[in-house]
Amino acid sequence: xxxxxxxxxxxxxxxxxxxxxxxxxxxxxxxxxxxxxxxxxxxxxxxxxxxxxxxxxxxxxxxxxxxxxxxxxxxxxxxxxxxxxxx
Amino acid sequence: xxxxxxxxxxxxxxxxxxxxxxxxxxxxxxxxxxxxxxxxxxxxxxxxxxxxxxxxxxxxxxxxxxxxxxxxxxxxxxxxxxxxxxxxxxxxxxxxxxxxxxxxxxxxxxxxxxxxxxxxxxxxxxxxxxxxxxxxxxxxxxxxxxxxxxxxxxxxxxxxxxxxxxxxxxxxxxxxxxxxxxxxxxxxxxxxxxxxxxxxxxxxxxxxxxxxxxxxxxxxxxxxxxxxxxxxxxxxxxxxxxxxxxxxxxxxxxxxxxxxxxxxxxxxxxxxxxxxxxxxxxxxxxxxxxxxxxxxxxx
Numbered sequence: 001x002x003x004x005x006x007x008x009x010x011x012x013x014x015x016x017x018x019x020x021x022x023x024x025x026x027x028x029x030x031x032x033x034x035x036x037x038x039x040x041x042x043x044x045x046x047x048x049x050x051x052x053x054x055x056x057x058x059x060x061x062x063x064x065x066x067x068x069x070x071x072x073x074x075x076x077x078x079x080x081x082x083x084x085x086x087x
Numbered sequence: 088x089x090x091x092x093x094x095x096x097x098x099x100x101x102x103x104x105x106x107x108x109x110x111x112x113x114x115x116x117x118x119x120x121x122x123x124x125x126x127x128x129x130x131x132x133x134x135x136x137x138x139x140x141x142x143x144x145x146x147x148x149x150x151x152x153x154x155x156x157x158x159x160x161x162x163x164x165x166x167x168x169x170x171x172x173x174x175x176x177x178x179x180x181x182x183x184x185x186x187x188x189x190x191x192x193x194x195x196x197x198x199x200x201x202x203x204x205x206x207x208x209x210x211x212x213x214x215x216x217x218x219x220x221x222x223x224x225x226x227x228x229x230x231x232x233x234x235x236x237x238x239x240x241x242x243x244x245x246x247x248x249x250x251x252x253x254x255x256x257x258x259x260x261x262x263x264x265x266x267x268x269x270x271x272x273x274x275x276x277x278x279x280x281x282x283x284x285x286x287x288x289x290x291x292x293x294x295x296x297x298x299x300x301x302x303x304x305x306x307x308x309x310x311x312x313x314x315x316x317x318x319x320x321x322x323x324x325x326x327x328x329x330x331x332x333x334x335x336x337x338x339x340x341x342x343x344x345x346x347x348x349x350x351x352x353x354x355x356x357x358x359x360x361x362x363x364x365x366x367x368x369x370x371x372x373x374x375x376x377x378x379x380x381x382x383x384x385x386x
Contacts, residue, residue, distance in 0.1 A: 014104030015142025070304030
């Protein structure tokens with residue numbers, strides 16, 4: 001029996017695994033300080049910041065895949081995101 | 088035509104859990120490319136960081152069709168795909184080459200120049216992280232003067248090759264520069280390019296934390312400083328007409344630009360640069376701006 005292998009990759013989440021384990025610092029959003037400017041969503045290299053709620057203006061971080069680069073905390077104009085060392 | 092963040096599509100074309108380094112500028116660029124063209128494109132990717140970002144077989148982290156191709160062949164391959172699409176009557180799918188600076192300025196330039204000369208109907212995007220990053224930070228012809236790489240450990244002694252102006256000399260319909268630190272400007276340029284028939288070239292500046300030796304959270308800050316210090320200039324050349332865009336519009340006057348040292352001191356690759364080298368770099372930047380000023384005035 002010959003098994004045909006087609007060398008085509010299929011799009012799938014987690015191509016390199018759960019990249020959240022790479023993280024040494026974790027971004028925490030202070031929802032009270034957040035002004036919904038969406039800068040963090042725009043600049044997140046991973047797309048790990050989700051927009052939730054009815055108007056899609058509340059931001060939530062997907063910690064399964066966030067690599068902890070810290071761009072969101074650096075870019076936030078309202079200092080609403082802080083980086084906390086992972087336990 | 089201005090674009091606001093809230094109007095951008097929510098759909099992501101770079102999937103979670105890809106193999107990019109934390110703080111990767113190429114990921115930001117790819118995400119914005121996906122949002123600009125709303126998934127209606129096919130990517131041609133030569134050997135570069137993006138072939139790593141995709142992840143290992145049998146999974147792919149990019150939601151659109153990707154063709155991985157040999158280093159020197161990207162623009163020629165894209166020309167072939169476009170010819171195939173024409174034969175099938177497919178007009179609404181863009182063929183986009185997504186290549187690094189090595190695959191553009193060094194190894195891919197003959198295929199790129201050929202495709203530009205034939206005025207193939209493709210978009211060629213070079214994301215420029217200024218060295219061969221995924222093979223271990225070797226210098227490319229797009230590495231700036233004075234920068235450390237593993238093959239220029241005393242600082243590069245040559246200046247950066249100006250690929251966008253080389254492409255402009257081919258008299259293609261559209262040439263633009265962009266930066267990942269100004270994604271809305273980049274998206275506007277990609278959307279404009281998609282509407283133009285013929286060869287389109289966009290050079291995307293992409294500060295790489297791994298290779299430029301700065302912390303991963305400073306990607307955007309370094310990108311912005313490159314533009315604000317005048318080290319990188321945002322412009323577009325549409326049918327031979329040169330126009331500065333975005334923040335670069337206000338930087339023609341030298342006094343408005345931030346000192347170049349602000350940009351250099353954030354990066355480890357410039358940690359050993361001497362004052363004489365900085366002076367030389369400054370003179371080079373001024374000369375470039377003079378050239379752009381001349382291009383602007385000659386229209």
